[in-house]
Amino acid sequence: MVSNRIPRLILVTPFLFAASFAAAQSSNFVDNNLPRVANADETQKLTPQQRGDVFMARKMYREAIDTYLEGSKTEALIWNKVGIAYHQLGQYQLARKSYEKAVKLDPKYSDAINNIGTVYYAEKKYRSAISRYKKSLAIKEDSASVWGNLGTAYYARGKFDDMFNAYKRALELDPLVFEHRNSVGVVLQERTVADRARYHYELARMYAHTGQTELALQYLRKSLEEGFKDKTKLHEAPEFAAMRKMPEFQELLALEPRVL
Numbered sequence: 662m663v664s665n666r667i668p669r670l671i672l673v674t675p676f677l678f679a680a681s682f683a684a685a686q687s688s689n690f691v692d693n694n695l696p697r698v699a700n701a702d703e704t705q706k707l708t709p710q711q712r713g714d715v716f717m718a719r720k721m722y723r724e725a726i727d728t729y730l731e732g733s734k735t736e737a738l739i740w741n742k743v744g745i746a747y748h749q750l751g752q753y754q755l756a757r758k759s760y761e762k763a764v765k766l767d768p769k770y771s772d773a774i775n776n777i778g779t780v781y782y783a784e785k786k787y788r789s790a791i792s793r794y795k796k797s798l799a800i801k802e803d804s805a806s807v808w809g810n811l812g813t814a815y816y817a818r819g820k821f822d823d824m825f826n827a828y829k830r831a832l833e834l835d836p837l838v839f840e841h842r843n844s845v846g847v848v849l850q851e852r853t854v855a856d857r858a859r860y861h862y863e864l865a866r867m868y869a870h871t872g873q874t875e876l877a878l879q880y881l882r883k884s885l886e887e888g889f890k891d892k893t894k895l896h897e898a899p900e901f902a903a904m905r906k907m908p909e910f911q912e913l914l915a916l917e918p919r920v921l
Contacts, residue, residue: 674818679776692752708732709728709729709730709731709732710729710732710738710739710742712728713725713726713728713729713732713742713746714742716728717745717746718751719740722746722747722749722750723746723750725742725746726743726746726747729742729743729746730743735766735795736766737762737763737764737766737767737770737773738763739763740759740760740762740763740766740773741759741760741763741770741772741773741776742760744756744757744758744760744761744763744773744776745776745849747759748776748779748780748783748849753780753783753784755781756776756780757777760773760776760777761773761775761777764777769800771797771798771800771804771807772797772802772848773793774793774796774797774800775793775794775797775804775806775807775810775848775849776848776849778791778792778793778794778797778810778814779791779810779849781793782810782813782814782817785817787814787817787818788818788852790810790814790898791811791814791815791818794807794810794811794814795811798811803834804834804848805830805832805834805835805838806832806838806848807829807848807849807919808827808828808830808831808834808838809827809828809831809838809839810849810850811827812825812827812828812831813825813881815827815908816824816860816863816909821855821863825866825867826869826880828864829867829871832867832868832871833871836871836873839864840876857883857887858884858885858887858888858889859884859889861880861881861883861889862880862881862882862884862889864876864880865877865878865879865880865883865884866898866900866901867900868880869898869900869903869904870900874904874907877900877901877904878904878907878910878913881895881910881913882913882916885913885916892914895910895913895914896914
């Protein structure tokens with residue numbers, strides 16, 4: 662696999678996506694439901710958790726940690742949020758300890774279990790990540806985010822059939838699960854992969870399988886622009902059968918892969 666790893670860590674709502682992602686150097690945390698704070702006096706009226714959320718939205722992660730811990734230290738949700746803040750700072754050990762405190766307080770807290778998996782993914786301990794994702798899904802089976810994370814971890818191990826099945830389930834639960842960008846939440850979604858060209862090919866295959874032609878074409882183009890060279894797969898993969906006569910697909914077949 663290609664060695665360049667581009668860190669992508671996305672925060673999402675519990676219903677959307679729980680996972681990871683690995684190095685958390687580049688991420689989005691946007692909460693359209695945050696209190697609209699006009700001045701410092703209004704800020705002081707918020708709870709520690711609300712003020713911590715404001716700091717997270719501003720990517721002021723250390724301030725968020727301190728503020729969250731001004732409140733109750735016996736709430737699993739608080740420790741999970743503290744873990745996410747550490748995770749965004751790349752302090753994975755502290756993130757894991759915080760997630761584990763959340764799980765100790767609430768053993769059925771599937772979001773925190775998923776987030777532990779994202780720490781393992783960041784550390785390239787893919788077997789352990791897969792184990793945590795499966796444990797999270799055993800508690801909350803309908804999380805598209807966690808299914809997506811599980812698929813990404815399978816991808817990292819070169820298990821493309823397992824990845825396909827996990828992604829298929831994720832898309833059944835949320836057809837746009839891989840398109841979410843700016844969401845607030847307590848679940849992490851992993852977007853860090855080593856071979857982006859192959860990864861985007863696999864996403865194109867998944868979207869073609871679910872009939873989302875425009876997205877399939879979009880990711881096929883990304884894949885080819887990033888250096889995907891095995892065009893025989895475009896001719897042979899059954900998922901693309903209904904697309905092969907499309908002018909847009911023919912145009913992609915004529916593209917020369919980038920030389921990386």
